Each structure stands twice: as C-alpha cells, then as structure tokens.
Amino acid sequence: MPFTNFYAAGLLALTLVGNACAVPVVSEAATSVFSEPTNLPSPYAISHHNVTSHGPYNGPPATTTGALSTSVLAPSIAPAPAPPQILQYQPDGKLHADQPMPFTPSGGIGTNGSLPLYKVASDFDYQSLALALYHEWIELDLFHWGLATFSDEEFDSFGINAEDRHLIQHMADQEIGHASVIANMLGASAPKQCTYNYPVSNVQEFVDFNQKLTRWAEAGVYGFLPHLDSGPAAAMLLQSITVEARQQMSFRQFGGQFPMPEWHTPGIPQSWAWTLLAPYISSCPADETRLVWQNFPTLHILNQPNPARINGADVWNETTWGPANSLSTKDITPDESCVNGTGTDTANSSMDCTAAIAQNRSIPLSYPGRQVFLHWDAPGQLVGPNNSYVTTTNVAEPRFAAWLSQLNVTYTPLLNVSLAERTAYTVQPNVSTWKGDPAVNGTMFMALTDTDLFVTPYNVTMINPHVAALAVYQAG
Structure with missing residues (x-):
C-alpha cells in the first residue's frame, strides 16, 4: 500500500507512490506537533549491485521481439489548433482574474491545493519514466566500470587526477538516488539493472562516451518532461535531470572540451533516446519491463x-x-x-x-x-x-x-x-x-x-x- 506522511498542521511530507509499497522521502528534521525537531530515518535507496558481466549479448534468441504495443490508431498524429485559452490570454502585465490566495496569481497546473501524488498517471508517464530509469541504471554501472577498468596511471596521463576520479565516483552515487526516485514512482514493475556493452578501450574513449550518453539522457528527459500527465512526477524528475546536466558538463571538461558552448540544451523524443541507448544494453532480467518506443536504424x-x-x-x-x-x-x-x-x-x-x-x-x-x-x-x-x-x-x-x-x-x-x-x-x-x-x-x-x-x-x-x-x- 502507498505511504502518506503527515506532520504538524497537516503538512505533507514528500511521498513517492508507486504500484507497490513505496519508500517515503522525508526530511532529516521535520517539525512535530509539539514544534520540536524530530530526527526521521533516511529512506532506503533502491537495491543495486555491481554488474559483473560486460560485452555483447551471446545468449539464445529472444522469444519476444519488438516494442511493446497495443492497437495503433493512426500512423501519425494529425496537427490541431493551439488551445484557445492560450490564444485568448493577453500578456499585458495586468491581473485578469481573482487571486486564489494573497500574492498568488490565478492559473497554473496543480496549484489548487489538491494532494500531490508522486506516481505515474498514464501509459505515457510510465513508459517515459521507465526509459529514464534505463538511463540511470547504465550510468550507475558505466561510471563504476570505468573507474574499475582503467588504472590511476591511465587516468593521470589524461589529466584526470584522484580528485577528479572521486567526482566520477560521486556521480555514480548520485545515480543511486536518481534510480531510487524513479523506481519508487513506477512501483514493482520498474526496470531493473541489466548488463552492458561499452564502445570503450581507454580513458579518452570512456570520457567521450560518457559525455555523449549523459547528453542524450538529459535531452531525452527534457523532451518529455513538459508532457507528463503527472506534474508531481515531473517535479521529482526535474531535480534529478538538473544534476544529469552537470554531469554532462563535467565529462566535457574531462575531455578537454568547452563545458557549454550552446546557449540552449535541446530536448529529443523518447524514441530517439531509446534508439541511442538500446545498442549498449546486452541483456536484462527475464521479467524486465518492455518499452513502447521505436528503435531507428543507426x-x-x-x-x-x-x-x-x-x-x-x-x-x-x-x-x-x-x-x-x-x-x-x-x-x-x-x-x-x-x-x-x-x-x-x-x-x-x-x-x-x-x-x-x-x-x-x-x-x-x-x-x-x-x-x-x-x-x-x-x-x-x-x-x-x-x-x-x-x-x-x-x-x-x-x-x-x-x-x-x-x-x-x-x-x-x-x-x-x-x-x-x-x-x-x-x-x-x-x-x-x-x-x-x-x-x-x-x-x-x-x-x-x-x-x-x-x-x-x-x-x-x-x-x-x-x-x-x-x-x-x-x-x-
């Protein structure tokens, strides 16, 4: 069953609600009904392990192939007019409706006081967050794999010293939190860790693959984030993807590239992110959740x-x-x-x-x-x-x-x-x-x-x- 945590005066502690029992995210010092500090236990991170097998898939042919699918209504979505309320609104700097409370303008999504539930709300939400979780899992493994595969001397010769390697380790630890948040919002059917195959043979190639992977993972979330039916889920994911952006910039710096030459970071469709990611996943557990997204040719x-x-x-x-x-x-x-x-x-x-x-x-x-x-x-x-x-x-x-x-x-x-x-x-x-x-x-x-x-x-x-x-x- 889902958790709901209330503290003084009905304040809602941040709660993740999936299809199964979810881990509540709570502050380390919430205020009790007596206005005294209460030390609350940190939530458990999702179970994870070091992947011990890497390389191409050499197992038997899959019994199920292709993307997850139901009845497809049309080959493409027909264009439609813009929402009328957006066309009608006059951006003149004046207030056009009563304020719901002091110092608050009318409008906005999810601002009417309704209880936020941090869970997916549609197939679109589920499949988008499941794709994001596939990315968090591979990043967790890839960062650890590079540190374990290449020697300190190899990193040093490329200008990546012990402090820099500690940052890469820290970025791997960040993925534990990212995966935990998404998995809790998805519930028991959330995708699990897989095995992977990396196009990398030295430190320089490791760094470059990382900066490309973190860019399309970041851009993939930017593409779907504004379209999620669950605003609370989007708010949670936003706090992870901003860290992902910093990771991408760090790997560009490790590669001797200017950290952010662009003024705007693009968003890409989910099928683009899945196309770019899937070839580097070797195998997953037999009960792994399948995705709906298309795989385009390379x-x-x-x-x-x-x-x-x-x-x-x-x-x-x-x-x-x-x-x-x-x-x-x-x-x-x-x-x-x-x-x-x-x-x-x-x-x-x-x-x-x-x-x-x-x-x-x-x-x-x-x-x-x-x-x-x-x-x-x-x-x-x-x-x-x-x-x-x-x-x-x-x-x-x-x-x-x-x-x-x-x-x-x-x-x-x-x-x-x-x-x-x-x-x-x-x-x-x-x-x-x-x-x-x-x-x-x-x-x-x-x-x-x-x-x-x-x-x-x-x-x-x-x-x-x-x-x-x-x-x-x-x-x-």
Whole structure:
C-alpha cells in the first residue's frame, strides 16, 4: 500500500507512490506537533549491485521481439489548433482574474491545493519514466566500470587526477538516488539493472562516451518532461535531470572540451533516446519491463569530428560502433593527439585537450559549410536487451538531414544519395539561434528524414514517422 506522511498542521511530507509499497522521502528534521525537531530515518535507496558481466549479448534468441504495443490508431498524429485559452490570454502585465490566495496569481497546473501524488498517471508517464530509469541504471554501472577498468596511471596521463576520479565516483552515487526516485514512482514493475556493452578501450574513449550518453539522457528527459500527465512526477524528475546536466558538463571538461558552448540544451523524443541507448544494453532480467518506443536504424557519420585530435574536423571514420558515434583513438598518432598538443595560436586559443575547467580550442571541431558524409543501416537489425528489439522506419528514401539543437530543427538537403549503398552527404548549415549563437554547436543530434516537417521544441516528436536513421553529431 502507498505511504502518506503527515506532520504538524497537516503538512505533507514528500511521498513517492508507486504500484507497490513505496519508500517515503522525508526530511532529516521535520517539525512535530509539539514544534520540536524530530530526527526521521533516511529512506532506503533502491537495491543495486555491481554488474559483473560486460560485452555483447551471446545468449539464445529472444522469444519476444519488438516494442511493446497495443492497437495503433493512426500512423501519425494529425496537427490541431493551439488551445484557445492560450490564444485568448493577453500578456499585458495586468491581473485578469481573482487571486486564489494573497500574492498568488490565478492559473497554473496543480496549484489548487489538491494532494500531490508522486506516481505515474498514464501509459505515457510510465513508459517515459521507465526509459529514464534505463538511463540511470547504465550510468550507475558505466561510471563504476570505468573507474574499475582503467588504472590511476591511465587516468593521470589524461589529466584526470584522484580528485577528479572521486567526482566520477560521486556521480555514480548520485545515480543511486536518481534510480531510487524513479523506481519508487513506477512501483514493482520498474526496470531493473541489466548488463552492458561499452564502445570503450581507454580513458579518452570512456570520457567521450560518457559525455555523449549523459547528453542524450538529459535531452531525452527534457523532451518529455513538459508532457507528463503527472506534474508531481515531473517535479521529482526535474531535480534529478538538473544534476544529469552537470554531469554532462563535467565529462566535457574531462575531455578537454568547452563545458557549454550552446546557449540552449535541446530536448529529443523518447524514441530517439531509446534508439541511442538500446545498442549498449546486452541483456536484462527475464521479467524486465518492455518499452513502447521505436528503435531507428543507426546513422554513421563517416567524418564525425573527433575531439581527441588537434584538428578534430580533419578526420575520416574515427568512431567506435553504435549510434553514439563516440570517438576512437585507434588511428591517432602521438603528434596528432590533442593530449600532447602544446602552445596557442594567435588568438591565444589552446591546442591541447587535457582535462580543464575550460579549453578554448584553436581549431573548431566543425564549422558551417563542412561536408558531412553519412552511411545508415538498413532496418530490421536486432538491438537492445537480449537482442529483443528491432530497428524500424517508415522512410523509403531519406531526403534531408535534420539538425536538432538549440530551439531549432534545421534541415539541409541530402546530396549524392545512393539508396543501394545507403550513403549520402550534406553540408553543415550556417544558422544561428540568436545573433552570435551558432545553432549547430556542442553535443547535438542528427536525423535523416524524408521531409522537412516544421516542428518546434514542444512538438518535436511529430517528426518520428519521417525519421530514417539517427546519430549524435559532435559539432563542438
């Protein structure tokens, strides 16, 4: 049964309510009816363990394949007018209705005094938070795995010292709390820890994969957070995802990249986040909750900018496997590695990429007008836990590259398209969100589409029926 905790004058202690008995989140010093401090026990964190098996899935074929599904009502959701109350409201700085209590304007969602229940309220909520929990579990394991796999000397040689490693350990501990919050809101059927396969062979690749994973995990939550039916669940998740954003920035700093070159962090659809995550999950428990989200084919960026190089834009086929397109150091000679870069250019920008609070790199990773060469997988690939999900797309012929970053989805035409080879190239656009803020920047996302559908940050999911393949693009 769910917990409800009341203290003096009917104050409600923060309570997580799932489908099963949930752990209440309480303050360490609540006020009792006698107005005396009461020391309350800390809630138990979710049960977790160190994953001992890593690598690709080698088990038997899955008996159930594909995304969770019921009856599908339509191939896409038809556009509809904006809500009339938003069109009618006049933003003139005046109050237009009676105030519900002093110093409080009318309006808002969940502001009428109703009891907040910290649980999912719809299939949309459940499937979105379950996806977020899959991300928390892999981050908990990945951070621990890297610290256990690579020696102190290997970290030190890359400029990541003992204090930095303690921060990575602390970030792993943060995932325990994130997973606990989400699992309690989901209840007994919440996804459990899995085993994983990482495209990583050294510290530099470990850091880069982390900064990409934490970016799409962060962006994946930003995409669905405003749409949750449960406002209380959104409020809880918001407090976790703000920490996730700080983790992503820290890993960029560990990789010698400028911590936050973009002015706005984009949100992506859930199916994008699941597409990017699933290939790195090897196997899950037999009773693991399945997800409804689509797995798109992987888009390989053949000249993906490589932050490990002094000239990261001058590169060809230097990524590890999977849709993250994370960097590979395999073919970089010592004199080409930015870890060994010394000196500055005439603008006093650095040529090295050792860990630092900020690195103003001499040579940009990408730039407007850059030709970006692409290859995409055919649909029908088995991916994800136990190879039990299947990549799908409705697109027969992609025609555009969609660049999703900073309040924008910008389309550029695909050129020299070969459907037989599944190859093409496009040109990085010269577009700004605001004057002085290049829209294509940072760790961002690229999709191939069959149309240049107009979407905005709030309804970007409408692009999904038109997506042929998906990748992370390292623009800066």
